[in-house]
Amino acid sequence: xxxxxxxxxxxxxxxxxxxxxxxxxxxxxxxxxxxxxxxxxxxxxxxxxxxxxxxxxxxxxxxxxxxxxxxxxxxxxxxxxxxxxxxxxxxxxxxxxxxxxxx
Amino acid sequence: xxxxxxxxxxxxxxxxxxxxxxxxxxxxxxxxxxxxxxxxxxxxxxxxxxxxxxxxxxxxxxxxxxxxxxxxxxxxxxxxxxxxxxxxxxxxxxxxxxxxxxxxxxxxxxxxxxxxxxxxxxxxxxxxxxxxxxxxxxxxxxxxxxxxxxxxxxxxxxxxxxxxxxxxxxxxxxxxxxxxxxxxxxxxxxxxxxxxxxxxxxxxxxxxxxxxxxxx
Amino acid sequence: xxxxxxxxxxxxxxxxxxxxxxxxxxxxxxxxxxxxxxxxxxxxxxxxxxxxxxxxxxxxxxxxxxxxxxxxxxxxxxxxxxxxxxxxxxxxxxxxx
Numbered sequence: 329x330x331x332x333x334x335x336x337x338x339x340x341x342x343x344x345x346x347x348x349x350x351x352x353x354x355x356x357x358x359x360x361x362x363x364x365x366x367x368x369x370x371x372x373x374x375x376x377x378x379x380x381x382x383x384x385x386x387x388x389x390x391x392x393x394x395x396x397x398x399x400x401x402x403x404x405x406x407x408x409x410x411x412x413x414x415x416x417x418x419x420x421x422x423x424x425x426x427x428x429x430x431x
Numbered sequence: 432x433x434x435x436x437x438x439x440x441x442x443x444x445x446x447x448x449x450x451x452x453x454x455x456x457x458x459x460x461x462x463x464x465x466x467x468x469x470x471x472x473x474x475x476x477x478x479x480x481x482x483x484x485x486x487x488x489x490x491x492x493x494x495x496x497x498x499x500x501x502x503x504x505x506x507x508x509x510x511x512x513x514x515x516x517x518x519x520x521x522x523x524x525x526x527x528x529x530x531x532x533x534x535x536x537x538x539x540x541x542x543x544x545x546x547x548x549x550x551x552x553x554x555x556x557x558x559x560x561x562x563x564x565x566x567x568x569x570x571x572x573x574x575x576x577x578x579x580x581x582x583x584x585x586x587x588x589x590x591x592x593x594x595x596x597x598x599x600x601x602x603x604x605x606x607x608x609x610x611x612x613x614x615x616x617x618x619x620x621x622x623x624x625x626x627x628x629x630x631x632x633x634x635x636x637x638x639x640x641x642x643x644x645x646x647x
Numbered sequence: 648x649x650x651x652x653x654x655x656x657x658x659x660x661x662x663x664x665x666x667x668x669x670x671x672x673x674x675x676x677x678x679x680x681x682x683x684x685x686x687x688x689x690x691x692x693x694x695x696x697x698x699x700x701x702x703x704x705x706x707x708x709x710x711x712x713x714x715x716x717x718x719x720x721x722x723x724x725x726x727x728x729x730x731x732x733x734x735x736x737x738x739x740x741x742x743x744x
Contacts, residue, residue: 331676337548337599338677338721342572345564345584352560353449355458360560361482362465365474368482378550379671379699392457394551394566399457403464409701412467420463428451531689548675575677575731576721594728595717601673602710602734603692 333386334378356395363398372405380404489559491630493524494607497557498633499625502612511609512536519557528556530603535635537611541594544582544635545606546574554605558630565634575599585637608635615642653709653737659685660743661713663735671699674739678731682743683715686732694736709737 352360366372380401381389389397406412451459468474500522501508511518515534519526526532532554535543547553548571553561564570573581578597582588589595598606610632616624619642627640655661665680673695688711693704717729 332672334549335676336568336572337546337574337675338576339572342569345569345573345581346567347562347564347585349562349564353458355454355461357483357486358465358479359461360486361479362461362468362474364482364486365478366468368478369474371473373698373701375671375695375698376701378695381550382671390568394563396455396457399461399464403457403460406464406468411471411473412464416467417460417463420467421459424459424462425452530692548677549673575675578729579725589726591726592728593726594730595726596714596730596732599675599731599733601675602689602695602736604689604710604712604734 332382333384333389334382352395359395359399359402363402366402366406371411372402372409376405377401380408486555486560489556491558491628491633492625493519494554494558494630494633495625495628496522496621497524497607498609498628498639499621501609502616502624503621508609515607524557526556529554529605532557532605532607534607534609535596535598536609537635539593539611541596542582542587542589542635543606543608544574544578544595544597545600545608546571546597547600548572548575549599549601552600552605554607557605557607558633562630582636585631587637608633610635610639613639613641653688653691653711655685655688655709655711655737655740655742657685657687661685661711661740662743663713664739664741666739671696674735675733677720678713678715678733678735681715681720683713683719684743685711686714687712689734692736711735711737711740713740 363377367374377398381397383404384397384400392400403417407414451462465479469476497511497518501511507518510521512534515532516526516529537543551561551566551571553565555561570581575597578595579589600606610628613627616627627642629637629639631637632639660682661684662682663674663678663680688709690709691707692710694708695704698704711734713733713735715731717724717726717731720731
């Protein structure tokens, strides 16, 4: 089994540390809160979320931002536990997108 | 669904940041997921509110207060190192959600640094959310094989005969660095000392501020 | 912390197993096959390798703080005394030869 894409300690090619910090967007605050709320209700464990991120597509793992990875793993675990389906998330999102509209 | 909330309440359809239709794929999906979870009674809007408030209440100030107390009170420092969760409780800091908590004391001869190479674990109940750089691939990759290079970027250059100890927090233990009290601070009280204790000094990539901040 | 005795004590020299098993593993690649010593015994914890799949995490595994000389992992070190310390579960450790 190859080294996991999350197992990055000591990998070569790392550059300097970008020390700028960004204020969290609304969606990031929400992702954080939904994650914690699911944990507090005993719906999922942090270990399951980590495992879901390890199972992601490796290219996506490197390209996505931190909270995007959290959302992807929240979705994966909720689907795995038969709490939500991909189809109903897609449907709900389509409803929202028609409300949010385009300029 | 509710509309028109003030800042600080559950983020709803403010749209004053990015218009929602401009958000990325997963950024959009969390709104759908949130609504579905509430509709199905898996979590409540109040659950989400509570988590947001809990997180807002946590910041590096908690850690700075612990450190400042430890600097002025040797008995408290001993208690902080021996049983960090109890020491937090003494100061009204809620560390109950940390499974285990270890305080790493810097000395003249030892500097500690903390990373989570596998995913970015961080003592959130004490320090709040981690900075972006702590979660970055560059930090996760380099902290373990080039800790001195990372420290140098933050302005810290320990002599070669100082022992640098880099901790990779791979399990349930959460680490807090207890930085060395800067020289020349004997006259400062706890409140003033706490202002010298930066978040980054409690991760270990830099020392605390010196007593007299340099004039810019 | 639950300090029921595990297999190793502080000071024991250990080698991290050079294994490549599938699943959710919290032993980083860079220490596999490397030798160091037990710095602290943290006691017993539920096993994340099991928890990650919705199982109960039992039996608990003893967790150790394992210290390595920096040069023993990376081949060289700027500071001769520099160390790398990792939290590792007992089932990933063998006594060092």
